[in-house]
Amino acid sequence: MSKKFKIATLSVHGENRKPKAYHAVSTPIVQTSNYYFDKSSDVADFMKLKAEGKVLREHEYGRYGNPTQEECERKLSAIEGAEKAILFSSGMSAVILTILTFVRKDGHIIFTNDCYRQTRDFAVNFLPKFGIEFSLVEPNSNAISKEIKDNTNIIFTELPTNPYLRVIDINSVVETAKKHNLTTIIDATMATPYNIKPIELGIDIVIHSATKYLGGHNDLLAGVVLGRQELINELYKTQRMIGSIADPFTCFLLERGLKTFAIRMEHHNQAGMKVAKMLESHPKIEKVWYPGLRSHPDHHLAVKQMKGFGSVVTFLIKGGYKETCKFIDSLKLFIITPSLGGSESLVTQMATMSFFDYPEHYRKAIGMTDNLVRIALGLEDSDDLINDLSQALDKI
Numbered sequence: 001m002s003k004k005f006k007i008a009t010l011s012v013h014g015e016n017r018k019p020k021a022y023h024a025v026s027t028p029i030v031q032t033s034n035y036y037f038d039k040s041s042d043v044a045d046f047m048k049l050k051a052e053g054k055v056l057r058e059h060e061y062g063r064y065g066n067p068t069q070e071e072c073e074r075k076l077s078a079i080e081g082a083e084k085a086i087l088f089s090s091g092m093s094a095v096i097l098t099i100l101t102f103v104r105k106d107g108h109i110i111f112t113n114d115c116y117r118q119t120r121d122f123a124v125n126f127l128p129k130f131g132i133e134f135s136l137v138e139p140n141s142n143a144i145s146k147e148i149k150d151n152t153n154i155i156f157t158e159l160p161t162n163p164y165l166r167v168i169d170i171n172s173v174v175e176t177a178k179k180h181n182l183t184t185i186i187d188a189t190m191a192t193p194y195n196i197k198p199i200e201l202g203i204d205i206v207i208h209s210a211t212k213y214l215g216g217h218n219d220l221l222a223g224v225v226l227g228r229q230e231l232i233n234e235l236y237k238t239q240r241m242i243g244s245i246a247d248p249f250t251c252f253l254l255e256r257g258l259k260t261f262a263i264r265m266e267h268h269n270q271a272g273m274k275v276a277k278m279l280e281s282h283p284k285i286e287k288v289w290y291p292g293l294r295s296h297p298d299h300h301l302a303v304k305q306m307k308g309f310g311s312v313v314t315f316l317i318k319g320g321y322k323e324t325c326k327f328i329d330s331l332k333l334f335i336i337t338p339s340l341g342g343s344e345s346l347v348t349q350m351a352t353m354s355f356f357d358y359p360e361h362y363r364k365a366i367g368m369t370d371n372l373v374r375i376a377l378g379l380e381d382s383d384d385l386i387n388d389l390s391q392a393l394d395k396i
């Protein structure tokens with residue numbers, strides 16, 4: 001199939017459709033740990049092709065991949081506009097194994113701050129153990145440029161960030177990286193390929209937690225890394241050693257979720273904008289962060305680079321811990337849990353849910369006050385969600 005198709009079509013068919021076992025329309029779950037050969041000469045032929053690098057995903061052993069995974073990767077690379085995709089068992093295994101694959105001995109990695117908490121913890125708590133230096137900088141290319149050293153080889157960014165939904169100027173990051181011959185990696189989980197295409201803008205590697213919008217139903221864990229064939233081949237060598245593959249059933253669920261990806265994203269974008277506007281005008285709300293609002297510090301960059309802004313909205317309740325808990329506990333439709341991008345709407349009080357174990361002074365320094373709330377809208381009717389938020393705010 002050709003690249004002229006839009007995301008909704010690519011999410012259903014991908015490109016270069018392949019025949020399916022038993023002529024099944026949906027992709028069968030191939031639940032096996034290993035794959036047999038008919039005769040010894042087939043083994044020899046297969047190994048020869050493998051040694052010449054002519055087969056990437058060989059069906060030989062489960063740790064090296066599975067056919068359901070391959071089908072999912074084919075669709076994901078078509079949606080992203082990438083040469084190749086590789087699936088992992090979670091977003092975090094995708095993040096960490098990508099960094100471990102491309103990091104250099106005695107190297108230095110620049111991360112933009114306000115990135116996903118576990119990514120930051122990996123930088124702070126793990127990289128120094130291997131003699132790898134890191135810097136955490138503001139999400140802009142000036143701050144990045146200032147930190148570049150002789151041993152820097154990776155810039156790792158996120159877009160939009162969590163929870164403040166900061167949006168970096170990708171063009172200027174790419175320009176800086178090219179000048180210094182650095183590899184650029186972006187975690188675009190919160191944007192998704194529906195709202196931004198970092199590879200078209202010159203980024204080398206894109207990562208998504210497929211647990212979120214790509215899977216879309218709060219029922220699976222997976223991560224995907226996309227980029228040029230030569231880069232993904234390197235990453236594949238790491239996965240062959242370590243595993244951390246997305247299992248066949250997870251891939252089945254993910255592929256099923258992808259079929260409605262574009263329709264869901266359209267709903268998420270509209271609901272996010274509507275709810276963000278309502279919250280911003282509400283007398284019991286102190287401040288709202290949503291890239292689609294003019295008041296967001298990166299609104300101009302978001303509008304320039306993104307098609308829509310998703311369904312995560314972060315805000316401050318007027319009040320403290322007590323008022324915030326009262327609001328959250330009064331919600332009828334929103335479920336108290338982390339995560340985002342699924343069918344059910346979720347609510348998180350950031351300080352207690354995601355940052356509870358940080359010392360209070362550090363939480364305050366990064367803005368994690370008791371009245372900071374993040375909501376991730378699901379697929380419910382957005383008027384029902386607005387009514388639910390209003391009635392809960394009235395309870396304060």
Ligand code: PLP
Pocket residue numbers: 090091092093095116158162187189190209210211212221222223339
């Ligand atoms: N990156 C971002 C931006 C996330 O929000 C998350 C999870 O919330 C992850 C990575 C990790 O993904 P997973 O939970 O699939 O490991």
